[in-house]
Amino acid sequence: MAYKLHYWPGLPGRGEFVRLALEFAGADYEDFGGFGDDRDIATPSFAPPYLRDGDIVIGQTALILHHLGPKLGLAPQDEAGRLWLHQIQLTMMDFVNEAHDTHHPVGSGLYYEDQKPEALRRAEHFRTERMPKFLGWFETVVRGNPHGRGHMVGDAVTYADLSIFQILAGLDYAFPKATARQIGDYPSVAAIAKTVGQLPELSDYLASDRRQPFNETGIFRRYPELDDPD
């Protein structure tokens, strides 16, 4: 039975982390926009994305990937490795939340234009404090991988490799100047992202119109005033 992925239409957002995993594995799935006919379910998620897998309906991006990982061959087989991978993904999603909050520091229910002074301050703090802290941690994770620096975890592609690719693409879209200045400090992370972008398993998808571009309704938005000054 096909997986059913529910997420907001028109933006890659958090749904893209799940989509990359499904696409890499060649899984059979349908992509729905937002909440579908699934509202009357026993385990209603707080927000998209959520995934229907037969009788199971599961939300929270990192948890969806934790559930899918073993099924799609995108997680270590041992329990300790699987937990570590899940911990990394949870921390990635924390970082994604903070990237989002650069343009919505007051509230996601308000327009960017109505919280621009706050956004300018938060984005500066994000670029100067949070980006180095998170990227530095991801670099530490890769360098500590006993199987070498080819992957975030273990000796094969996991969903964390796919996710770091998406995160760096998002940073490069939203903060091109800050990212260009900082990325050299994190060569292992950058190398994994580059490798993922060239994986044959993803080439059809990345060239297709199923791969949605970043835009100004998503998590990573290009507002030049939020990037580094020249």
Place this chain on the structure above:
Amino acid sequence: MAYKLHYWPGLPGRGEFVRLALEFAGADYEDFGGFGDDRDIATPSFAPPYLRDGDIVIGQTALILHHLGPKLGLAPQDEAGRLWLHQIQLTMMDFVNEAHDTHHPVGSGLYYEDQKPEALRRAEHFRTERMPKFLGWFETVVRGNPHGRGHMVGDAVTYADLSIFQILAGLDYAFPKATARQIGDYPSVAAIAKTVGQLPELSDYLASDRRQPFNETGIFRRYPELDDPD
């Protein structure tokens, strides 16, 4: 072997969600302040809390509880129930993050006093939009529990029950007026929190000095200007 819990000293914070689970179960554990002698470990967490359980070192509050749940008898035994519980806890931690960000909307590395105008706006949005949205979802979760409204999940105490107790206590500390005005809309959630506060398994702990009070260095802070106006 005793569990070792690492968290910042002097505040309940995210560590308290783990502490409540360990205390409820009467588990043998040691409480460390901040990072201990564990920096040189294979799976270094991004931030406290993290837990050492023998050879495993695990971070991210919700993941620590996901790991501990079955060991402490605080999670359903079936995998679907355990995943649903984990999803609820992840959403609770999202809510906790947003509660934190009411006083630190620009950045956690800056003083509250240096982001007070932003905090006033974010706190209002939190009280009027986010509190009802999250509390409403928690109420929906309880009402949808096929085992009745005595617990968030299943027919026995889980770590989500302990966590909702801590969250409501935190809201009542940080936003006493807003909480008093809103809590009546969420009777099932409020009832669970009240029951947890009277559990015999927690009575010694809650009366002890191991139970740390909320204060203005933690997640839930009492800054009256961030609460509802009279």
